[in-house]
Amino acid sequence: MSKKDDVKAKIKIPKYFEKIIVPQLGSYYDEYPVNFDSSPFCCCPLHDEETPSMRYYEETNTFYCFGCRKGGDIIKLHREFILRQTGDMPSLDATVDFLYDYFIKGDEDRQIGSGPSRLKIGDDTSSNIELARFSYYTETLNYQLSVDKFIPREKSERLQLTMDRLDTLVEKGFLNATLAEQYLKEQVETLIKETV
Numbered sequence: 001m002s003k004k005d006d007v008k009a010k011i012k013i014p015k016y017f018e019k020i021i022v023p024q025l026g027s028y029y030d031e032y033p034v035n036f037d038s039s040p041f042c043c044c045p046l047h048d049e050e051t052p053s054m055r056y057y058e059e060t061n062t063f064y065c066f067g068c069r070k071g072g073d074i075i076k077l078h079r080e081f082i083l084r085q086t087g088d089m090p091s092l093d094a095t096v097d098f099l100y101d102y103f104i105k106g107d108e109d110r111q112i113g114s115g116p117s118r119l120k121i122g123d124d125t126s127s128n129i130e131l132a133r134f135s136y137y138t139e140t141l142n143y144q145l146s147v148d149k150f151i152p153r154e155k156s157e158r159l160q161l162t163m164d165r166l167d168t169l170v171e172k173g174f175l176n177a178t179l180a181e182q183y184l185k186e187q188v189e190t191l192i193k194e195t196v
Contacts (some may be wrong), residue, residue: 126177
């Protein structure tokens with residue numbers, strides 16, 4: 001059995017929600033908590049919504065969202081979730097490696113993704129200095145994006161959405177502010193290269 005087949009067979013979507021999605025989107029699930037034992041529906045983590053539209057199919061270990069119309073297996077869910085969180089979709093190989101190491105080998109310190117799309121899950125609190133530096137950087141970047149007319153609107157909006165998500169992760173203690181700032185700087189460098 002290949003590593004990919006092993007991942008599909010052994011990693012259940014409810015476990016992925018419990019370990020990865022809910023810790024990162026906690027308050028998103030306050031009104032409709034995720035509990036696949038009592039209901040196969042939950043709010044979709046791949047788009048914002050008010051009521052649950054994503055369905056989990058236990059017999060096939062797959063999902064489908066009737067709102068955004070995305071669906072698939074555990075590998076597809078991870079790739080789409082990381083794309084939503086970071087703006088970059090991890091490769092198939094990086095996805096399989098992460099899921100295998102994190103869930104099957106038990107390496108819970110493993111970072112999600114690699115390269116510019118990496119994020120670390122878990123308690124990663126920041127010092128007051130790190131928080132202040134990150135806050136100053138994001139405020140300055142927001143201002144620059146609002147006055148710079150050479151950056152295409154959709155790229156500016158994508159970067160602002162990434163900032164909002166990173167800010168939430170830092171605020172909840174799931175991502176260190178220094179790591180968030182480094183990631184954001186990588187995204188800005190990429191944006192500059194694409195724009196020039």
